[in-house]
Amino acid sequence: MSESDFITLNGRVAVIGADRHPHAAGRLATAGSGLEWLTVPPGGEGPDSIPVISLREDTRLPEGSFRIDTRTEGAAPRIEIVGGPFSGVIYAVEELLRAVRPAPGTGVSVPVTHVERRPALAYRTFWTWDHSTNWELSQVGHQEIGVFNPYGKPPSGFLADYKRMVDFCSQNQIAAIVIYGFFRDNHGGVDDAKELTRYARERGVRILPGVAIGAYGGVYWEGDHPYNLSTYLDAHPDRAADMERGVGFQLADLSFPLNFPRSDYTRTACPSDPNTIDWMADALSWLVETVEPGGVNIEGGDYGVCGCERCMTRRGDREDPNRRDDDAEFWSHADMADNFPRLFEAARGGRDDLWIYCELQWDNLLDSEAHAPLTTLPDGAIYQHTYNRGYWNRVRAELTPQTVADLPTRTNVARAQFACQWNGDERTELYAFNAPVFAELSRHCFDMGMQGLTVWGEPSPFHVSSELSYLAFGRFGFDADLSWDAFLDQDVAPRLGGRGAADEFISIMQELDDHQHLPVERLRTLQGRAFDGARQFTGEQLRRWIWLTDRVNRRAYMGS
Template sequence: MKRERGHFSGSVAVIGGHDHVHALRRLCEEYPDIKWQAVVLPPDSTPCLFLHEDQSMPEGSFRIQNDINENTPTKVDIIGGPFSGIIYAVEELISQGGSDKARMALPSETLEDTPGLTYRTFWTWDHSTNWELSQIGQQEIGVFNPYGKPPGGFLRDYKRCVDFCSKNRIAAIVIYGFLRDSHGGVEAAKELCSYAKERGVRILPGIAIGSYGGVYWEGDNQYNLATWLRKNPQAAATLEKGVGFQICDLAFPLNFPRSDYTLSACPSAPETMAWMEEGVSWLCETFEIGGINIEAGDYGVCGCSRCVARRANEKEAARRRDVHGDYWSHTDMADNFPRLFNAARKARPDTWIYSEIQWDNLLDPVSLEAQRRLPVGGIYQHTTNRTYWKRISAELTKSYVEELPMQPNVLRCQFACQWNGDERTERYALNAPVFAEMAQLSYRTGMKGLTIWGEPSPWYATVELSYLAFARFSWDPSLQYEEFMSRDVAPLFGGMEAAEKFVIAANEIDANQRLPLERLEALQRVCLEHRTSGEVGRRWLSLEEIISRRIYMGE
């Protein structure tokens, strides 16, 4: 016999509310007419919600169990895995609680859930992350860009991004440009880390060994690369070729203007690695970060005599010289990542430390011997462009992943964003199906995570649906796309019929760089027919805006 659903109303004691302040905040926001009281000991006559963290559970997992009895007050236990489990459980409770602000329905049975992929991550650059749309200075592409927004824009953008991730079980946000004087420097970064940690989201500053500005991307700081190289010019790199790279799946050439941003230090110089190691320790000790994303840099390789002798890897050199035009060295990463890994883990034992294995080589490793030196416990991230993804989706197997010399491994999607495609940007396209496929393949083959670009605002409904697909399928890779459409997408449009019309229209826009004006006008009419008020109307309006721009441009 199925148990009757209980409810919370009136006064509810929250044991653990002082420790899990955001969980309590979310209950107060969604059910303001219930008197939620953070207490230390459970009272005898008041319904109680217990919040317990269990370090033995997988990160983010949770269990909700209740005790409904006619003779005693309702008691609900939430047991969550470290860092985010309590947050996810409370969001689940809210999602099932109903719309009555004074009466929260409770699940009748015990609920348990755990992530299918442990590492579910947004990748971002600070200058092109546009979640707060009411400010000047938005950019959409680039790697050596100045920050053009008002100083407070950094926190306004990323707090919105954190809120979305917290509600949708996206575990982490990589930020390149994490530290800049122009958007608040140390104090702004501290505030963001504290804000995100409270909400169960890991902030992962992005750094590169001897490039990408060092630990402090831009500013007058001892851990900024340009500042340090001015005092240590002997440690500058001698690049094999000019700064920059080109992506085969991108229709136009990229621009790499020379500036302080393009400076590199020699990774064979002892002083470079001592400085990087010190900088990583400072980063971990100063900020409540959830991890670091570390790469060897991807816009040039030092070709000095020490570096050439240390590498002694002709296959890797041939990829840079003859075939693929690589602008990075796996040997550099294998030689130097362990030092930074150990420095970070010493300061923060629970950090996620990503190591970039760079682009389009998961199935074609060039430095297995070097990769065997990479430490267990790093998170090894394999980036794929669109063409190479076709190979991965056809050829990658679980046995292959299990035999890789470094563990665990994750995929990073370098397409379905601004970095692949034609002169338009794919960052506003409906990328939901490919994110679902990548999450499912990652799980099926034993990859432990997926990283996608998370820069544009979900004000655009196509972006919103893409992010939701990433969140849902990376959490539950067994989910079927039809169920995702009916459970998650249809309610956002007032029903399945409207949702399907939106998807059809968005797919047609994405598939055709140019369309006849009469076809664009017909698609615009579809949007107008469905555009109502509120959030449903906003979703149709966001697609209509894209179509209207194309009508104005005549294509």
């Protein structure tokens, strides 16, 4: 672009709509320290003599979509930003900020442009457990894997971790965060949960507490609370599930055995007891009314099924329990079909703007027999199909748009149970460079007619492999036509010192990822390449190269 393709903002800039979009207006104010930002009172049009930026929501647009129009015909330029509900105005401002560049003096240059964008995948979501989400690195208690873990960080750690995550999501077009372990007494209980949903809502990010029907601690994961499952079962022991087998499973894509220690976290309630479903419905209504989340993620639990006579009779011939004998399944779709409609109505609380996810569990998207009980599930929910690594290899080869169109559920999203701590060798793929995988998953979902994708988001973007992977998730989930080269040029290269430096950085990361063991001599060579890169840069680029150098150093120190 030439200089004529930019306008310069200097001195005073007026903002219309700051009263309705305070976070977006606050982000604009970071564009240039030499600018003086003036707020136009509600109903005002702004002065003609200085630049004006207008922020406006249009509820007719899809959520997260936006338009940016720059006009230069008057005495001073005007930039009009129009966004769809919840997040569109914020996404537009972030897009504008990425395009801003310094101008002579204390001003900034902004492209003269007309931009109109809408998300390719409407539902772009991080999946997390509270205990293993490590975004605030300056505290004790970090964990990296597990499902029944106690929370070992200081009580302030919950908000410290998730506020950082919310900020990143807001700035990078990641729409929602699922949190299992959302309520615990020892990380702030209701008060901190309310603070997090408020903070996220202000920034255009949906918080979706994760719950399971009669499992996973109930709505209130841990604590002395009426909607905690252990508290409930202590008062009503006759409502406990009679599990078909012991709690636990093994993932074929993970090279070491998982541990499921027996504790209060593993207790389950019978899904055929109407009192339990009443209790769950009341708990979900309380959740939505109390903390005003962006939605809820509901599942049946994946560590076992109640096999009592009442459950077997209710399921009838809709479901063959022998499917669970060979570890193919650890859940009941009939349980979801019977109970989810009631819980869906309770969770949305009479509103139609919440995202209510229904988890349909793992590795069965291509299995019409597994879907047979699901024809009665309500429209309006978001139905999530999870892939382990091996199953993703099947899906990418066998899934067709017609398969998706023929599903009994209308709104379908995928969830990757890989490119995370749940697959791979002893290192897992938790800190791997997963950006190519997230790009391919996003494109595949879009091409197949699915409406969203969920990936794990627990490691901090301090880890450059994670940072670049999350950026790919946000960018490719929003723009299905984005090419890999364009992503590298636009998003990766500026962070690493240019395209050549980015290619070198990625080459070293991928060689480390591809080999669990490397000769020390080879690691010394990679160490020298990383150090040579680090010597060329300063600031955040240097920090990222130091991270890579440290990653090689650790491997060399361990001897492979």
